[in-house]
Amino acid sequence: VERQGDEHHVHHRNRQPHLDRRTYNAGAIATTGTVVMPPATTVTLSTTPATVVSPTSVLGNNTASWDPTLTVSLPSNAVAGTYNGTINTSVS
């Protein structure tokens, strides 16, 4: 079982500006039951899914929850306006 954060498609009208860096940090992970979660690390997001949280051991019924921090750094030459993004979170 791994959780994967994938992708921000960021669109500005018809332009797709190059974004310097998009990062995901799960922060503190709260658990119930028997599950060991290593401390979260900052993951750079792209259009390819990447693992953001993965347990080291699990036993029986348990849960893990977290409130991720997303950071988008815009280049200094970005055009002012409204930008939209999508974050996909997958668990399988």
Add this chain to the structure above:
Amino acid sequence: VRHLFGAMALAAVITSTAASASFADTNGHGRPAAPGLGIRLVDAPTSLANDPRAHAYIIDGLAPGAVIDRRVQVVNGTAETARVSMYAAAASISHGSFTGARGHTQNEVSSWTTTRPRSLSLAPQARAFVHVTVHVPSDASPGERYGVVWAEVTTPPLAGSGVTQVSRIGIRLYLSIGPGGPPASDLAITSMTAIRDAHGNPMVRATIHNTGGRALDLSGSLSLSDGPSGLSTGPFPIRLGTTLGIGQTEPVYVTLDRQVPDGPWLATLTARSGLLKRTARATLTFPSGPGAGAAITARPLPNQRPWVLWGVITLSALLLLVALLYVLRRRRGLVGTA
């Protein structure tokens, strides 16, 4: 006709505001749903009833032209009605991870898979069954293929945020296509390395090679024995999450207790995937500071199967009986001549 039975299975959960996952769940009847959206596999083939992987994932060996039907249950543990989209999409195994492809990306196995219904409207705490049907075309080429059946919810951006959240949870598909039974699974533990990380914690890195014909989801444990002053310790679990594709080789890690002395130790590693189990040994000494020792070639241990043990016991008993009869006859002979 395949016989199916209800199975307790893995459930995974995502809430729309924060991601959250539950890694295993019982069938959930009669108690509130875990928070978020949940999914579990209901049916597993009777031929794989003892295989824990077959209760979490859709795993099967299918001949071209075969059709299978499996049920999954989707549960809404959120406080709002959820509009859930059900679909199959591609997946692949690389660098030790099983990864679902982005969005609705298709491959062969996902194009053979349909869900009924394709969307659900679930009230809070409501559950629904979804049928997953895989129809393998008669001209499908042999080999193992991967996919995921996803349950997906989309949360539109809050006013002024501009960020759409798509959360999905899925059941993995591992389908081996070919005539006759599916190929056997096997693995080899090739080497072990003693490591001390930057914080001084001892770890063991073991290299595992998938030598069989199916993908493997690795678990297992490491024990240390014959240490300083005859110490023994463990078992310590292998870090989870490593999936090995056919022919792939990846490292798995075991984190040990900080108190473990440097050694030397006799390390015994057992690696499992479903019903497959392989054990190997190596003599390891941990470096006194951060760093890694040399990779030590692991010696495989013979597979201890119950029938081998019973065979040995029966053979020993027979030999003892023969020896006893021989002694008795000699004694009688001696008495006869005296």
